[in-house]
Amino acid sequence: MTSLWLLLAIALFGTALLALIGHLPYAGRVSVIISAAKVAASLWLAYGVLEHGPLLSAGKLFFVDAFNVYLIVLTTFVGFTTAIFSHRYMAHEADVRGLGHRRMRLYHSMYHAFLFAMLAALVANNLGILWVAMEGATLATVLLVSIYRTPESVEAAWKYFVLCGVGIAQALFGTVLLYFAAEQVIPNRDDALLWTVLYATAGSLDPTVLTLAFVFLLIGYGTKVGLVPLHNWLPDAHSEGPTPMSAILSGLLLNVALYALVRVKMLVDGSLGTNLAGHLLMGFGLVSFMAAGLFLHRQRDIKRMFSYSSIEHMGLMTFAFGIGGTLATFGALLHMTVHSLAKSALFVTAGHVSQVAGTQRIERIRGLIRTQPALGWSLLIGTVALAGFPPFGLFASEFLVLTATINSWPWLALPLLVGLSIAFAGLFRHLQPMVYGEPPPGQTPVRVNLLPVLAHMVLLLWLGLAMPGFLADWFKQATVLITGSWDTDELL
Amino acid sequence: MPNDTVLAWLLAVVQTLLFIGAAPLLAGWIKRVKCHMQNRAAPSLIQPYRDLAKLFRKELVLAENASWLFRATPYIVFAALVLAAATVPLIALSSPTAAIADVIVLVGFFALARFFLALAGLDIGTAFGGMGSSREMTIASLSEPAMLMAVFTLALTAHTTNLSEAIEHNLAAGLVLRPSFLFALLGLTMVAIAECGRIPIDNPATHLELTMVHEAMVLEYAGRNLALLEWAGQIKLMIYGVLIANIFWPWGIAETLDAAALGVGVVAIAAKLTGLGILLVVWETVIAKMRLFRVPQFLGFAFLLALLGMLTQVILETGT
């Protein structure tokens, strides 16, 4: 319990502190230290949860179970590595782009505010609070998107703000409807939005209202997940904001939004008994998967390209959660983890790359391996990992998702196959010229800190080659939570 | 028993020696008949032996940049064809050497000889040699499938690719009018004409660069090497002749190893080859040499015939 409070407290404290000292040269280090503290606290929390089972805070405001606790650890970890990266990166940016003190303060404190919002969203038991936290996450990051004040960045921020705002408003309406359905059956009005309570009484909630609620929530949180055709804010925000922010947006925000969606799906399934929600998720997931794969072919900006690949992977996860069942859900959970590891690592690399080349435009980035081998290779290997090649973790998860598809919807395996190939081609046709060949004049190495990339890659290898037992149990418990059972003969 | 096997092997060797010994004679016979037909003064039957002997006696002349391959080729070619001769039953069946190679290996031997001959043609680096090799390989790559197709027809009928077994089977079957055999015979004959470089594919008697194929490859050879190659060519012609003769008209060939049977065998094969020689001459006199790029049609037709043979074999003779 204390660990939970500690975690949130650290996050808030970090926000406040950096709001004051964010402009100082050592602010980056401070931010790293705070993030490290978060990691420690989250590990403590995780340990507690794994030891003594789910934990429900006094006043039932917060609730931590196997599903969200591993996302919490993931969040703090990625937040930590990204902080390491952003220390040197933002210093460089501040010099090059002339970011003033105010903006640096804003950046550092909003970075932690965002992490706080993520954590709050994850641990919230009250769906209302969850909504508030999600909206808070948008508000925290929207100013970071436009931090460079270029016309593009302002435009991107505006779209991000408006689209996510409208979307999240739909989510609020869904929440209201949920509440409306709940308070008919739940005596105490204040409990009627508590996820624990709702989950317990899901069977008695009115199906039609819940269906409507789900539609609104799907639109709302789906916008944040980046499901086509609600995805349009995502590439803009990712490509125009500072790279650390892109890393945590792709690595964390999308996950948390999907997390919220899945939580709601659990309720709806409990109430409807049909798999309507699942089918909707599958539909959206597949569409996003295919469309993003095609979009990849048209990219001219390296960060934009990787954000489209985020859409593609989120589509795959949504699809998998939609299938439901033990295998698919396990695969989806695993994919959440490995994707955010791989993607944040890639954004870190891409950030350095754009510093090396002085641009984000793909056709001007050439011959990285010659210019700065470490960077070139990590970009290449990272993309190989992202494309789902073993021995990296994404292969394991995609393997599971594919086989689950063959089990339950054999013919949908075909579009998946096509989509994977298209997306792969889209990624590599842009990647190869960047890493290989002769570098253009004026492309000079920069001081980089590839420690985060290395850490993520090692983790990915570990997950891909031999998944540690505790992690497996973790996913297993989460799967049981989501699907309600651990169906071993489905596991193949 | 060992006694018997030794005898058998001995006989096989003798038969082979007879085979390669008789090859120039066949060539001489064909030349002679041809001259008669064209109202020319004919050389004597043993003229080819004289030529070979002369060549063997002559000194060995080599081009400056001839490599060891160039010198090794004649021996390989000759050995391959002797081997081939050893596997073809001439006068007696079931000789142990026939088991060394079945008919597919026989084709393999021809291919081996051709391969090295073509390489030798390219070794000196003259345009003639290259041209000859190119044409030779082109023709061969078209004729080989046709030949195998024809052979397969027999193999499917006799359920064996072993020549002496096949001939034995045909003997045992007696006179059966198999349409498949007719087609196969025609196909095989056309292939034989192509393979032995006879008119209309090639003209053994020409040395015009536009027409010659085989001669272009061996242009740089002299002395003993040339002798070996000439002799090998005669053996090849003889092999085809014997094949056609003994497969399609196996009668007279010796099934037992007693003197009488062997005598009959000798007479029979001599008679058959004489007849075939005459036929060949007639054909070569009435037909004209064709352009290189008409050859594919010719061999394609041969392949078609062989294919027809195979189909008729399957459809008409065994049915489903």
Add this chain to the structure above:
Amino acid sequence: MAALDIAYVAVLAAALSGVLPLLVARRRYAQRVAFALLAVSAIAAIVAGASALTGETTLAERLPLGLPWLKWHVRLDVLSGFFHIVIGVVVLATSFYGPSYLREYESGQNDPTVLNLASGFFIAGMLLVLLADDAFSFMVAWEVMSVASYLLVTFQHEHAANRRAGFLYLLMAQIGAVGILLGFGVLATFGGHFTFDAMRGGNVPAAWASVAFALAFFGFGMKAGMIPVHAWLPEAHPVTPSHISALMSGVMLKVAIYGFMRFTFDLLVDVQWQWGVAVLLIGAGSALFGVLYAYVQQDLKRLLAYSSIENIGIILMALGLSLIFVGGGHPVLGAIGLVAALYHVLNHAVFKGLLFLGSGAVLYRTHERDLEHLGGLIHRMPVTAAVFLVGCVAISALPPLNGFVSEWLIFQTALQAPALENGVLRTLLPIAAAVLALTGALAAATFVKVYGIAFLGKARTRHAAHAREVPRGMRVGMVLLAALCLLLGVLPTTVIGVIDAIPQLLIGQRLPSATAHGWLWLTPVSPDIASYSAPLVLLAIALSFFIGRRLLPARQVRRTPPWDCGFGPLTNRMQYTSTAFAMPIRRIFAPVWHVQEQVEVTRRHEADAPPTGLRHQLHIEDRTWLALYEPIGHYVIGAARAIGLIQTGSVRTYLLYSFLTLLFLLWIVT
């Protein structure tokens, strides 16, 4: 130490050969370490494979790797043992060959440690594929193999062609892998688990079995380079360093064949003869198409790559025949086909490895891959020329070398057609055999061209004229393989006696008759149907040499310039070129290629004046590009452009999307 442990040693040594050199300071020593470890790995692989094959043992166990409920299962049986040997042999030759060959890369701008790393994991991946006994570990090993070889293809990435080749290669590897994965998925769905044991147990409905087969055939065929999904092969194989080309062409394609055999004969329990027909036809197509394309190539390594396609086609034909017979209820005949296929796998690994190493040797000394720039090397590089000749004779399927044995076995299998009930098949099989004959003849023509133009005649360029023999290490590697070509050709009976344990495992049938008459006689079905005695053939040829050269040696030999028709001396530009050599076939089979040929005649002034210059341009393109690959590419790009239209950039449009989506969803749920 059990065979399985030795196999682990092989894998680890291969992986270490990539990693250790990173720790060694000086590059020269790094190379030595790397290739020493590769040699260890190769020997270990051979030993493990041999003991598994001869002992006919099947060892299996689990490794603490992989998914929580699906640990890596490994297993070493006769089939994987055989392929262990195949890999080991070529890798061994490479490990002799490599150190000297890589010298010139050490000065290059690409870090050779990358080369070590990639090739180490490439080999380790291939060995792991053979060991894998469940779908997951199989796919992991498979993809490791692909990615590592991709890095090898793009090693010299300064050339755009290499980058393009690498992209194409990795893309197609990816597609094929997903196909294989789906195939496994189908089996696992019915088998209940991803272990191969479970798949063997599962009873798959015929229709689904065919689906699985189709997927696997597609996937493995793509890796093996069968027509029409071969496009990556002629691009990727030539651009790697030659010893890697030898591994890719000689071994990696065989790993794909291994996967196909494992999947079809082992996992799909009861095969259907229709599959065999499909395999036979595609195999025949690949063989013919491959050799025809090889025939017209100028680039030596590209030519060899196309000839790999041809040989894969031949192997597929043998497998197809085997499937037809097994499916038709004649396991004995099926066994012959299987043995023929395996034998050709081994042979092709050996002689294609040899030929690629030879081409590497030529490249090493002349820096030329274009046949038109070579010539006369037989005088400058005698050893290389000799072993290359062995390779050419072997690949042209001529007695008494090894290529002939396997093709002869295939012919024998095809000629057992009368045993089949189905009349159409009875006609189809001999025709396939005829296609094989055509292929063989064309292959012979192709390699006459290669050897004649590259090694015989006069040197066509200065590079070729100043070539020297290659260092000892390289020679040893090549001689090793050449010797194997001879051995495998002369002692087929012994070899078959060993490998007929594999049909025993896969279709429960041996070839008792094949070896019944001792090492001298090879009689696959029975002596009165067909027999072949390679040793005697070799003996006879040797004898004629002995008689000719030793017993009656030529008295005197005179060297003179060749006959030049009286027009002054012959120059090396008067020689027949490779294009000219290939011309007749090119005209006869014209429709096969997409040929652009232009001749520009420049005259001084008026039209009838004698030409002063003549320019001839010939560009031969792979038809499948125009027919298959380019259209697909265009579709994808078009689709991408179309989808791009939805992202207009106007926030109002985006709001409209979410608005309409909302309305739409509300409408469908109520």
Add this chain to the structure above:
Amino acid sequence: MDLAKLSLSDQAVIASAALILFTSFIMLAQARIRPLIYAFAWQGVLLALITALVALVSGQSHLYISAALTLGLKAFLIPWMLHRLAVRLNVQHEVEPLANPSILLLIGSALVIFSYYVSVPIVQFSTLVIRNTVAVSVAVVLLGMLVMVARDKAIAQVVGFMSIENGLFFAAVVSTYGMPMVVELGIAFDVLVAAVLFGVFFFQIRASIDSLDVSRLNRLREIDE
């Protein structure tokens, strides 16, 4: 249900619900910036009024607080901020030519019908007398989105956005007597921050394209020129 049978306050609620819907239509049709803001303010006032009335009828005391919040935020603070911004950016007199308002209003009314059709299940399910107003709240939300889709000016879009929030709040009040307090507070906070941020963005947009015309924010797109 017969309106006449209801208590006066209920009737008042329903009447003002109708008025809120009307204000939404005004926003849809209003081309000038300043009246647009006024209309939005009026909507806030009405919303606060309804909240208070519902509190009165249902005796849910906590609704008074949210009524006060609404009045403060939606009726005064945010409109005031918007107005001030409009003045400082000197756009308060700008007129935005609508393509053709009549079509827009037609679509709007279609949306009202649609939202009624959608909210039928909820209405059947509710126990509240004023349940029919749920349809109105849905309509307000959809109309708000329509405003955002239809309008080019950034301020107009913000107004649309805020009116969506109004619709949500309205729905919460009339269908379930409002949300739990903690949620209400959180939402209010978010809305406030959002409003502030919008203000910031006006200046940023103005600085980058020196106009508030969002239709000119289309640099980032996937269509090839």
